[in-house]
Amino acid sequence: MWAGFLLDSGRATFRKIVRPAAEGRSLAGSTLWLTAARVTPMATGFLFWFLAALTLAPKDLGLGSAVVAAALLTVQAGMLGVGPATLTLLPSQDDAGRRRLMATSLATVGLSSLAVATALLLITLGLGPGVGQAWDDAAVTAGFLAAALFASTAYQLDHINVAQSRADLALVRSLLQGLTQLAVLLFCLASGYRTVMAVIGAVAAGAVGSVILGMHQLHRAGIGPRWKDGVRLSEATRLLGPALRNYPLMLADRAPGYLLPLIVAATLSASATAAWYVVWMMASAVFFVPQSAGYSLQAKLAAPGSELALAGRALKISLLLTLVSGGVLLGAGPIFLNVLGPQYAPHWILLPLLVPALILSCTTQIYYGICRAYARFAESTAVAVLAAVVAVIPGTAVAHAYGLPGISALWLFAQLSAAVIAATRLKYLARGPGG
Structure with missing residues (x-):
């Protein structure tokens, strides 16, 4: 009897998660669910990279991680600001408008990500050393393009879920994505296929699974994209107006990390x-915590009747969760690196430099969320560009002179620079959206 009760309860809970409800979730709930959706694939990713590090040659692992980083960079560059624009536009639409906007945004992101991936491939191929040498293998090239396309689409589905205050749906997809890429890697390793393609192929397969489930969630709830009305040049032009205003901020904020x-x-x-x-x-x-708080705040501020007072609550939530997550990283990170072996163990020294940078980003991401909601793109983009310049421009020289600790310290200084300005502006903006 109890087994039947638990089974029925589990089915009901799963149906509630998979099917979007009419009502959304609170700011704290949305932040927590989106954070979980971001962290879940990272948690399975720990095991993914652990197995890869134990079984792949360092050269193949290094090249594979560089290809994955290139795919993730393509996701950020190929979004064209569509994701953040969706957070602002979708909550105010009626049902037909939402479905049309979803179709337009997904088609736009798909095409732009392929274009950016192709451009990045050609640029790195011309540069030669580093990730460019991976394109000698046609299978790796195809895997990279597939990973870029489907990861970008999955990322846009995340934005759609957040705009609906249903980031819990993104969690389900993230779980499937992480488990799928782990399963594909295990299959490759068990088959004796231990090359760069084992890594990028697994990442691509996980993204494909996430997109398939995401489309199923939307269609089953009766709010699937309306492709006939949405895939039109006029609709894309209408979306790209606000999207491209978001684009410089998003690119300057996220691209340096990749x-x-x-x-x-x-x-x-x-x-x-x-x-x-x-x-x-x-x-x-850990960074996904402050980023999720910023995006969740933006979606809430875009809804009718919202108040800027939500920013203070969002900042407190972000700081609390980031401090806890950062503490766990400082405690467990060295153990994890030690288990990986002597090649990785000495690099625990990077964590005390990176964790403070993550805590500082709480203020910056809340500031960016407010600026996106109230279309204050010029000032927020200037702050993000400053941080990007500090982190990236001296990167090559710092890496040559000081290695990985130098890169980590440079990142910390970049985040400190942005956080100081963001905190000053937040104090000013707290007087009201009129500024």
């Missing part, structure tokens, strides 16, 4: 690239 592994790959050894990517992946799991 450029750094490419800089490391081009200036240091493949083994250093592998070590950096593992540490950076762990830090990125």
Whole structure:
């Protein structure tokens, strides 16, 4: 009897998660669900990269991580600001408008990500050293393009879920994505296929699974994209207006994190690239907390009747969760690196430099969320560009002179610069959206 009761309860809970409800979730709930959706694939990613590090040669692992970083950079560059624009536009639409906007946004992101991936492939191929040498393998090239396309689409589905205050749906997809890429990697390793393609192929397969489930969630709820009305040049033009105003901010904020592994790959050894990517992946799991708080705040502020007072609550939530997550990273990170082996263990020293940067980003991401909601793009983009310049421009010279600790310290200084300005502006903006 109890088994039947638990089974029925589990089915009901799963149906509630998979099917969007009419009502959305609170700011705290949305932040927590979106954070979980971001961190879940990172948690399975720990095991993913752990197995890859134990079984792949350092050269293959370093090159594979560089290709994955290139795919993730393509996701950020190929979005064209469509994701953040969706958070502002979707909540105010009626049902037909939402379905049309979803179709337009997904088609736009898909096409633009393929264009950016192709451009990045040609640029890195011309540069030669580093990730460019991966394109000698046609299968890796195809895997990279597939990963870029489907990861971009999955990322846009995340924005759609957040705009609906249903970030819990993104969690379900993220779980499937992480488990799928882990299963594909295990299959490759068990089959004796231990090359760069095992890594990028697994990442691509996980993204495909996430997109398939995401489309199923929307269609089953009766709010699937309206392709006939949405895939039109006029609709894309209407969306790209606000999207492109978001684009410089999004690109300046996110691209440096994906450029750094490419800089490391081009200036240091493949083994250093592998070590950096593992540490950076762990830090990125924590960074998703402040980023999720900023996006959730933006979606709430875009809804009718919202008040800027929500920003204070969002900042407190972000700081609390980031402090806890950062503490866990400082405690568990060295243990994880030690388990990976002597090649990775010494790099625990990077964590005390990266965790403070993550805490500082709480203020910056809340500031960006407010600026996106109230269309204050010029000032927020200027702050993000400043941080990007500080982190990226000296990157090659710093990597040559000081190695990975130098790159980490440079990132900390960049985040400190942005956070100081963001905190000053937040105090000013707290007087009201009129400024």
